[in-house]
Amino acid sequence: MLAPKISVLLPVYNAASFIGESIQSILDQTESDFELLIIDDCSTDNSFQIIESFQDPRIILHKKKLNSGYTESLNWGIDQARGKYIARMDADDVSLPQRFEKQLLFLEKNQHIAMCGTDAIVKGSNLKFNYPCEPEAIQANLLLGSSLIHPSILGRAEIFKAHKYNIAKEPAEDYDLFTRLAASGIQLANLEEPLLIYRVHTNQISKVQNQKQIGSAQQSMLRMFKLFEYDRIQYSDETVLSYIWPTRSINRGQLKAGLVFFEQLKNSKHPFTKKEVLKVIRIKRYNLFKAYVKQMNFGTIKASFLALRLLGLSHWRQILKLSY
Known part of the structure; x- marks a missing residue:
């Protein structure tokens, strides 16, 4: 079987309200050469049944035996990924149709860039990310906080496989990853165009574990200042x-x-x-x-x-x- 161009990582836990729309937004991408790795972390709602209702052959569904967390799910997906590129997606967000097409075009034109995110339309909040686009500006902006929208990123598979996520840093594993990459000289970028609909709601991991997130983020920020x-x-x-x-x-x-x-x-x-x-x-x-x-x-x-x-x-x- 030929390897797909993109492996999409979609971890799921009790996301029945949103998961159907999230999956459909991936299946509707104008760039269709991908595999969609969905990792269910022992959901107790009907998320698994909703996922099973999709019959697209590009979907690979894995139900974990134990609830071991979001970041462990991502690392499992990285190990299984066969694509040249790896894309992230969250169960409560929506990717706009041309997201993969535009990110692939950008990375193939800019071989020095390892990973790129996009801007997002935010639902449920007045939040605006205002992240920079150029690698030099992103590297410096990481001194202030995470500078890519995690579920919007698409990057070269070898980068993900070489660095992976640090399970101990959840739920700020994205900031940890971005600072580790930037501190080692790996270049990151953002597309200015919003290609993701990002939902803000009361059940998000980052709100439930706010104190743990702050502690992890502080160490990532310190890593950047040590440069x-x-x-x-x-x-x-x-x-x-x-x-x-x-x-x-x-x-x-x-x-x-x-x-x-x-x-x-x-x-x-x-x-x-x-x-x-x-x-x-x-x-x-x-x-x-x-x-x-x-x-x-x-x-x-x-x-x-x-x-x-x-x-x-x-x-x-x-x-x-x-x-x-």
């Missing part, structure tokens, strides 16, 4: 995390120390462009000022605007958009 050549003895991981991801209010001394740290980063050796570094540091300084103002018992909104006034930033609209 700066700063003094590792003077600045422990714990100290750096308190500057780049302040989770509580800080005093004047901590504010001053954090600002000194960011000033040193500007002058240190690093793989990022100067323009992107300056943007990231402005945002991180703003967040640090906001954490300082919070200890004065102002509300979050007042703290945000006071921090902006203290900084005297003329680019406040950009800061507000990127810092939440």
Whole structure:
């Protein structure tokens, strides 16, 4: 049997409300040379029965014997994938018809790019991703957070197979993967066009396990900041995390120390462009000022605007958009 061009990984757990529409959106792709690997993680609703109702020969359905998690399902799919490319899809999202066609065309024209995502239309929220498209900008933006929409990505199979997902990092396994790739010099990109409908709803993994997600994401962000050549003895991981991801209010001394740290980063050796570094540091300084103002018992909104006034930033609209 000839290998398909694309292997699509679709993990499922109790997604009966959405899974049918999600599968159909893949089957309706204008690029039809794919296999659809659906991994059911012991769903207790009728997700499995809905999946079985599709008779398309491109579907390969695997029902796990034990509920072992979303990331383990993805790694199983990576092991089984026969395609030259691997695409991600979530059970509650919808891929627009030309998604695979346009991503394949982009990757085949840009052999130096390992993986690309797309923008998305968001349902159920006013969320806008506003992720950059160029590899250099994405690498720097990973200093701020995940910079590709996970269920929109399509990449070269050898990259997925060589790196895989870290099960311990779920539910922020995507940010972990992207930072590991970027830190090793692998180039990532985004298509500006929205080719995915991304749903936000109360049952999503990221809301249920919010604290675990934050802990994992902090370590991924720290990985990116370690690409700066700063003094590792003077600045422990714990100290750096308190500057780049302040989770509580800080005093004047901590504010001053954090600002000194960011000033040193500007002058240190690093793989990022100067323009992107300056943007990231402005945002991180703003967040640090906001954490300082919070200890004065102002509300979050007042703290945000006071921090902006203290900084005297003329680019406040950009800061507000990127810092939440």
